[in-house]
Amino acid sequence: MNIDLSNMTKGLRPFRARPGARRELEGLPRALLLIITLISASTLLMVAGFLIFNSVPAFRSIGLAEMLLGTSWDPTSHIRAAFGMLPLLAGTFLVSILASLIAIPVGIGCTIYLAEIAHPRVRAFLKPAIELLAGIPSVVYGLFALLILQDWLAGIFGLSSGYVALNGGIILAVMMVPIMVTLSEDAIASVPRELREAAYALGATRWETMRSVVLPAALSGIVAAIILSIMRAVGETMAVLMAVSQTPLLTLDPFSGVQTMTATIAIEMGETAVGSIHYSALFAVGTVLFIITLIMNTIADLVMRRFSEAYQ
Amino acid sequence: MQKKMIIIGIVAVLVLAAVGAAALLGGGSAQQRTTVTEQGSDTMLELMTSLAEEFYHSQDSVQVDVTGGGSGVGIEALIRGNVDIAQASRAMKVSEIASAHANGTDPVEFSVAIDGIALIVNQGNGITGLTIEQLKGIYNGTYTNWNQVGGADQAITVFGRQSTSGTYEFFKEAVMDKEDFSPAVSPETGNAAITVKVQQTAGGIGYVGIGYAMQATNAKIVPLQADDEAPAYMPTDEDAVYNKSYPLARDLYLYTDGTPDGAVKQWMEYVLSDEGQNIVAEAGFYKLDPDSLQAMRDRLNA
Amino acid sequence: MSRRSREKLYFALFRGCGALVVMALVTIIAYMLIGGIGAIDLDFLTEPPRASNTRGGIFTPLIGTLYLMGIVAAFAIPVGVLSAVYLVEYQKQGRMASFWRIVVANLAGVPSIVYGLLGLGLFVYFLGFGRSLLASGLTLGVLVLPIIIAAAREAIQAVPPSVREASLALGATKWQTVRHHVLPYAMPGILTGVILSLSRAAGETAPILLTGVAFYMSGTPGSVFSQFMALPYHIYAVATQTISGMSGNLMVYGSALALLALVIGMNIVAIVIRKRYREKYRW
Numbered sequence A: 001m002n003i004d005l006s007n008m009t010k011g012l013r014p015f016r017a018r019p020g021a022r023r024e025l026e027g028l029p030r031a032l033l034l035i036i037t038l039i040s041a042s043t044l045l046m047v048a049g050f051l052i053f054n055s056v057p058a059f060r061s062i063g064l065a066e067m068l069l070g071t072s073w074d075p076t077s078h079i080r081a082a083f084g085m086l087p088l089l090a091g092t093f094l095v096s097i098l099a100s101l102i103a104i105p106v107g108i109g110c111t112i113y114l115a116e117i118a119h120p121r122v123r124a125f126l127k128p129a130i131e132l133l134a135g136i137p138s139v140v141y142g143l144f145a146l147l148i149l150q151d152w153l154a155g156i157f158g159l160s161s162g163y164v165a166l167n168g169g170i171i172l173a174v175m176m177v178p179i180m181v182t183l184s185e186d187a188i189a190s191v192p193r194e195l196r197e198a199a200y201a202l203g204a205t206r207w208e209t210m211r212s213v214v215l216p217a218a219l220s221g222i223v224a225a226i227i228l229s230i231m232r233a234v235g236e237t238m239a240v241l242m243a244v245s246q247t248p249l250l251t252l253d254p255f256s257g258v259q260t261m262t263a264t265i266a267i268e269m270g271e272t273a274v275g276s277i278h279y280s281a282l283f284a285v286g287t288v289l290f291i292i293t294l295i296m297n298t299i300a301d302l303v304m305r306r307f308s309e310a311y312q
Numbered sequence B: 001m002q003k004k005m006i007i008i009g010i011v012a013v014l015v016l017a018a019v020g021a022a023a024l025l026g027g028g029s030a031q032q033r034t035t036v037t038e039q040g041s042d043t044m045l046e047l048m049t050s051l052a053e054e055f056y057h058s059q060d061s062v063q064v065d066v067t068g069g070g071s072g073v074g075i076e077a078l079i080r081g082n083v084d085i086a087q088a089s090r091a092m093k094v095s096e097i098a099s100a101h102a103n104g105t106d107p108v109e110f111s112v113a114i115d116g117i118a119l120i121v122n123q124g125n126g127i128t129g130l131t132i133e134q135l136k137g138i139y140n141g142t143y144t145n146w147n148q149v150g151g152a153d154q155a156i157t158v159f160g161r162q163s164t165s166g167t168y169e170f171f172k173e174a175v176m177d178k179e180d181f182s183p184a185v186s187p188e189t190g191n192a193a194i195t196v197k198v199q200q201t202a203g204g205i206g207y208v209g210i211g212y213a214m215q216a217t218n219a220k221i222v223p224l225q226a227d228d229e230a231p232a233y234m235p236t237d238e239d240a241v242y243n244k245s246y247p248l249a250r251d252l253y254l255y256t257d258g259t260p261d262g263a264v265k266q267w268m269e270y271v272l273s274d275e276g277q278n279i280v281a282e283a284g285f286y287k288l289d290p291d292s293l294q295a296m297r298d299r300l301n302a
Numbered sequence C: 001m002s003r004r005s006r007e008k009l010y011f012a013l014f015r016g017c018g019a020l021v022v023m024a025l026v027t028i029i030a031y032m033l034i035g036g037i038g039a040i041d042l043d044f045l046t047e048p049p050r051a052s053n054t055r056g057g058i059f060t061p062l063i064g065t066l067y068l069m070g071i072v073a074a075f076a077i078p079v080g081v082l083s084a085v086y087l088v089e090y091q092k093q094g095r096m097a098s099f100w101r102i103v104v105a106n107l108a109g110v111p112s113i114v115y116g117l118l119g120l121g122l123f124v125y126f127l128g129f130g131r132s133l134l135a136s137g138l139t140l141g142v143l144v145l146p147i148i149i150a151a152a153r154e155a156i157q158a159v160p161p162s163v164r165e166a167s168l169a170l171g172a173t174k175w176q177t178v179r180h181h182v183l184p185y186a187m188p189g190i191l192t193g194v195i196l197s198l199s200r201a202a203g204e205t206a207p208i209l210l211t212g213v214a215f216y217m218s219g220t221p222g223s224v225f226s227q228f229m230a231l232p233y234h235i236y237a238v239a240t241q242t243i244s245g246m247s248g249n250l251m252v253y254g255s256a257l258a259l260l261a262l263v264i265g266m267n268i269v270a271i272v273i274r275k276r277y278r279e280k281y282r283w
Helices: A005-016 A019-062 A064-069 A086-117 A120-135 A138-157 A165-189 A193-201 A206-235 A238-243 A261-268 A277-310 B002-030 B045-058 B071-079 B094-102 B132-140 B166-174 B191-200 B238-242 B262-271 B274-282 B290-300 C003-036 C042-046 C059-090 C095-109 C112-126 C133-158 C161-169 C174-203 C206-211 C231-241 C250-280
Strands: B034-040 B062-067 B085-088 B107-116 B118-122 B157-161 B186-188 B204-208 B219-221 B249-257
Touching: A019 A064, A019 A277, A019 C059, A019 C095, A019 C112, A019 C133, A019 C174, A064 A086, A064 A277, A086 A120, A086 A165, A086 A206, A086 A261, A086 A277, A086 C003, A120 A165, A120 C003, A120 C174, A120 C250, A138 A165, A138 A238, A138 C003, A138 C174, A138 C231, A138 C250, A165 A206, A165 A238, A165 C003, A193 A206, A206 A277, A206 C003, A206 C095, A206 C112, A238 A261, A238 C231, A261 A277, A261 C112, A261 C206, A277 C095, A277 C112, B034 B071, B034 B262, B045 B062, B045 B262, B045 B274, B062 B262, B071 B085, B071 B094, B071 B107, B071 B166, B071 B249, B094 B107, B107 B238, B107 B262, B107 B274, B107 B290, B118 B191, B132 B157, B157 B166, B157 B191, B166 B204, B186 B191, B191 B204, B191 B219, B191 C231, B238 B249, B249 B262, B262 B274, B262 B290, C003 C250, C042 C059, C042 C250, C059 C133, C059 C174, C059 C231, C059 C250, C095 C133, C112 C133, C112 C206, C133 C174, C133 C206, C161 C174, C174 C231, C174 C250, C206 C231, C231 C250
Parallel strands: B034 B062, B034 B085, B157 B186, B157 B204
Antiparallel strands: B085 B249, B107 B249, B118 B204, B118 B219
16 A cells, blocks of 8 residues: 555645535535436436337337237338338347357457466457457448458358348457457456466366366356347447348348348438337337347346355 | 646546537637538438538538438428428428428428439349339349349349438339338448449349449449330430430429528529539539529529 | 367467457458558648548548537536546445446446437437537437446545545545545546547447438538537448448548547557556555
8 A cells, every 4th residue: 555645634724724614515515416426327217218208109009019029110111111120129139149159259268368378468468459449439340341341251152242141240249359358357357366276286277277167157257248248239330230231121041131220220210200100119129229238237237246246 | 657647637638628619619700601401312412512512612601511311301300490401302292291381391392403313233234124114023022033024044132222211212102103112122321332232242233313323333224114115215315314204313302491591592592503503413413404493593582 | 189288279279269359450450551541641630521521531520529529528527427426435335326336337238329319309309409519419428428437436436445534534524535535546547437438439420320410511510509520420421322432432441540540549548547557556
């Protein structure tokens, strides 16, 4: 502990003021702070309230089951406008799953390398580099997918068009990895050293120690990291909008265009007359997206808490 | 050391914030221009941007902000009074006009350019022409292979526009006969995206404003027939577009709230001036014919 | 396979994963650098876009992005930091405290497009700001609030209780203790969070798409109620609305490079501050 003592003397200053005045002033910051905190915390309630309030008309006139399970999204049809969210859910699901299939093994491998294998000097360079990867704006990832990655994909798989779900999946994977690595590296680092030492003392190799002792111990932290990074993929708009041809098909074909929930809102919002069913339906898409992220967040939080309870 | 870091950090943040704030105030006083806001058609974005840019340099009292989103977005914004002008690649619908009146907006329509929507296919495609009926079959999913419409054995990849697009609406009216698009039609958010994707995709087809089709390098325009009997026309055929014998010829519009005055009128005058119309031609669209142009100028001064 | 060689195999695999991640970073930055470096000069930064955003510079979008950051900073820094102060220093531990913690954690996970919906419904329509700098700035401010609160809270919590106790023992009030002793020590941590959140705001596209960004403006915004151009949206617009942009021209790569430089520069500053701070104080 090294504390600059010169700072301490500042505490003496108040004695020059009248003690009574001081106490009067004390209530003010407290109330002010509470108000400000309420404002910032109420944003979550505000987001939820606004989404639900605006999506009620759609749910009411179309029906909850029809909206969530309807297989056709065609809000501007002249014959029969359809607001089935299933193709959009499938689109979001497909690109997120593809991204996870790539990002989870690579992310965990990279985490283990970073936490256990890498030379401290490599680590000192690699960790910030991965943080930078997390800081790159999604539109830049989108641009890369739009101009370059799709071209590679079309070439490799002999596709007529490279703007397919897989293109979105790959670019989302690149965006997921940094979050996963940063969070799960923290989890591995906080596994108590005694556990490792006990394993080494029993004659285990580094890999055996890691596999049988460290990773199981850090598992819940790693799982939480994975969930949070999948959340990033589910909620991403620009990268998928640019990487994938947004076709509202109900398909799980990685070589097809799909339409995600986020992109639907970005493309269609604005056109719609405020208060129309389409406007309300887009808020409904936002509500479903919001609920999905709340659920994932809660699961991650529960898993995480189990982890920190085990090692504190 | 610690203090120094804090100070450097605070200064950095303050500088950023101050640059923002100061530039905001400074920018406000340095530039006394009145702003005209315009929103809508993506097809007209390049055109309106070019016009706005030249207009900006031609005088020093007005500037024009151009935003896309699609014709529907612009019309909705005009109805709500959020913008001064809506740019639209289709005429306003009856329902939209009613909604405008209900909101106290009085939309006045100005044709400002003529467009022929071009059907473009990849350069390697051997197709020599399509009828409107065949086109409809391609876009509603009846035909999925080029050999069904007289081409080579190759799957068709169909590119369309997002539903906010005026071109989408116009195409739906003129070609689809109110039938729905196949869900396999990829709704692109701009003409440029369609053009480039058709250039890259061997079996691709897409519809774009003529101004974009002219810029395509590895795509070609398909001649269209109204029906089996009618002769085939190209959107590059000026006469066919003007007399509407090209099936997908259309006007491009600007809508104002009431007969414009002040800055909005100044801008409209520029768009309808000879100089403005020359920019229309440079952007690859067609100028208004002299009669219509005169009619629009008269409407402006009504 | 022996235990040793199995270990070697796995380790090689993990090294490969690490290499893959670095490669992804290098590839993306290299493409932007190679494609865009030719565009970057003083004129590019000080000239407005010309010829339908296909030539000229990025002055107007760059200024728009700086304005946005200014509004975000003016709103989110005070609100975020003071909220964190309340949560750490004044909020009693218990149910309420864990409720706040969950609220902040959940706010951070809400997709940016959903914040866009909030901004559209609340700021653009309900409060009547229209599509404007103010509406977009506040939307982004709300979006980065949880980042600032989390960072500030962590930094304030890291100040040891002995500092507070010493100050209180000398007769300082709670607020004086916070102001003169807790906040100064927490400042580097708070600053890191602030810079990171501003860089996040600078790079966001989806929320401003719904709340006020323009495709083209001849001049810079006249007031907070004007529309604006912004760098991330400019990249998207040029890439998808102009044929030359979608074919990957200098303009689009140059804009991307400029945005990368801005955002990565801020990230590096934040990382450096945090590193120094960690080395400086080991409580």
